[in-house]
Amino acid sequence: MSSHSMDRAEPQTARQEWMGLLARARPAALAGLLPDPLPDHALLRAPEIGAVMVRGRAGATGAPFNLGEMTVVRCSLRLASGAVGHAVVQGRDRDHARRAAVVDALMQTGAAAAIRAAVLDPLAQAEAEARQVRAEKAAATKVEFFTMVRGEDK
Amino acid sequence: MYVAVKGGERAIDNAHAWLAEERRGDPSVADLTIPQIREQLRLAVNRVMAEGSLYDPDLAALAIKQARGDLIEAVFLIRAYRTTLPRHGVSLPVETAQMAVARRISATFKDAPGGQVLGPTFDYTHRLLDFTLAANGEAPVAPRAPAAPGMVPHITSFLNRDGMIEDAPRDDTLPPDLTREPMELPASRATRLQAIARGDEGFILSLAYSTQRGYGRTHAFVGELRIGMVAVEMEVPELGFAICIGEIEVTECETVNQFKGSRTEPPQFTRGYGLTFGQNERKSIAMSLVDRALRWKELGEDFTGAPAQDEEFVLMHADNVQATGFLEHIKLPHYVDFQSELELVRKLRAEVEASAMREAAE
Structure with a gap:
């Protein structure tokens, strides 16, 4: 393999993992696991909808190019305890970003274990299940070649 | 001289009201929802996202609905929306x-x-119309096979x-x-x-x-x-x-x-x-x-x-937004441009006729 795939071989930190999980979560699923009222917090950066330019690489491994943008919402906030949470989440749902930032902040407090069990584990499980279903549907469309002997060779 | 002409407002408002009514179509038929378009016309949504250059399936579905299925118009709507968004950053190249x-x-x-x-491919289908889709046929369930x-x-x-x-050697030149x-x-x-x-x-x-x-x-x-x-x-x-x-x-x-x-x-x-x-x-x-x-x-x-x-x-x-913008602008009022062209053509004709008369007289 060429070198590019090695870059992501470094393991993600726990925080990178939960921030990614929160970014990919369906807003309604996250809201269901962490319903209102949210813990008191001060907004450092109010949820703001914007775009991120998504890049690819020519030939998958060569020079980067701009493929197109995607919508995101970013948010930063501070809990009463002082813990600061950040979020950049896909889509245009401001509450999604706020909730993700709240979870990011709570994960840096004594509530981390409870939040992991109540919010992150169910999100991770749902995501893993959805991926598994897609992988199994794809596997069912894998071609199993076989060779037919033809002609008169004996 | 530049002459401003006014007077189209009422006609334009009424045209847009009729457009909205036509967009809705027969009110006895159920209104299309954005999730229906997003889920069931996904390839149209994909095209609008690709050419609109903005990945957001719900927005693309909304644009398709607003554009009455005119995908280039939908791309135009997405491009216009995109310009209102602040740029929050640039991604790493996708792996x-x-x-x-x-x-x-x-x-x-x-x-x-x-x-x-x-x-999920159209390849190897027979390209025969499937009338069960018109009869609200139940979607079959995709088979599964063990996978990791x-x-x-x-x-x-x-x-x-x-x-x-x-x-394709690795190169980290920043792209324009x-x-x-x-x-x-x-x-x-x-x-x-x-x-x-x-x-x-x-x-x-x-x-x-x-x-x-x-x-x-x-x-x-x-x-x-x-x-x-x-x-x-x-x-x-x-x-x-x-x-x-x-x-x-x-x-x-x-x-x-x-x-x-x-x-x-x-x-x-x-x-x-x-x-x-x-x-x-x-x-x-x-x-x-x-x-x-x-x-x-x-x-x-x-x-x-x-x-x-x-x-x-x-x-x-x-770029189809640039192309259609330039193409379609020629249908918008060009009365003054056209008036000057008309005068030019009249003048050229008069010159040709005058020269023909001179030749006939010689």
Whole structure:
């Protein structure tokens, strides 16, 4: 393999993992696991909808190019305890970003274990299940070649 | 002299009101919802996201509804919305080798590691109208087979081992962004790929087809076509590290092209590259053919005068929002322009007639 795939071989930190999980979560699923009222917090950066330019690489491994943008919402906030949470989440749902930032902040407090069990584990499980279903549907469309002997060779 | 003309407001308001009524259609038929469009017209949504150059399936679905299914109008709406968004950053290049593939085929290697995965494709259907869809038929359930989600390596990485195929070495040159600065010609390959990725599918398709028919022939085979989800990661300054900010579906196509060698390059297979938002394989294959045709200079090939080799022709005409804007503007009031042209033609006619009379008199 060429070198590019090695870059992501470094393991993600726990925080990178939960921030990614929160970014990919369906807003309604996250809201269901962490319903209102949210813990008191001060907004450092109010949820703001914007775009991120998504890049690819020519030939998958060569020079980067701009493929197109995607919508995101970013948010930063501070809990009463002082813990600061950040979020950049896909889509245009401001509450999604706020909730993700709240979870990011709570994960840096004594509530981390409870939040992991109540919010992150169910999100991770749902995501893993959805991926598994897609992988199994794809596997069912894998071609199993076989060779037919033809002609008169004996 | 510039003469302002007013008086169209009432007619315009009423025209737009009628447009809204026509958009709704027969009120006894249920109104289309955005989720219905997003889920059931997904390939239209994908096209609008690719050419609108903004990945947001709900917005694309809304645009399609507002545009009454006119996809170029929908692309226009998305482009206009995009300009209102602040830029929150730039992603790391997506790692398509890490893609969770729903479809992955190769026309060149039957026994490619990872296998030939057909995915949800129109290929091998009989293209017969399915009247059960008109009769609210129940959707069948897709069969499943045991699978372990995991990375499927790129096919070119196997081919590359014996140097038979051109390499695409790692390069971290920052690409220019044609949504931020005007396009400059000659353009870098990065600029070309951006322009083609957001270019009109029909235009790119026809150009690619023209190369297959002999106008800038590049003998392309699909080395690999893959469709699936990739993570989008971005460095966040406040954090000092990269995080995943979402997941997008993309279609990637790598063509391998027979290449007899040139003044500067040995005989080997060369490559064209296509990448688009969503499941969008016609566009992605076409993009890779046009990308390859445009690389003639870098590979030391001859310019044969083929349209697909002509960078200015391709890049300046690929954008359907620009094209339709300029095309359709000629239907808007040009009364003063036309009046001056009319006077010019009258004057020319008078001169021609006068000269004819003089000749007749001589």
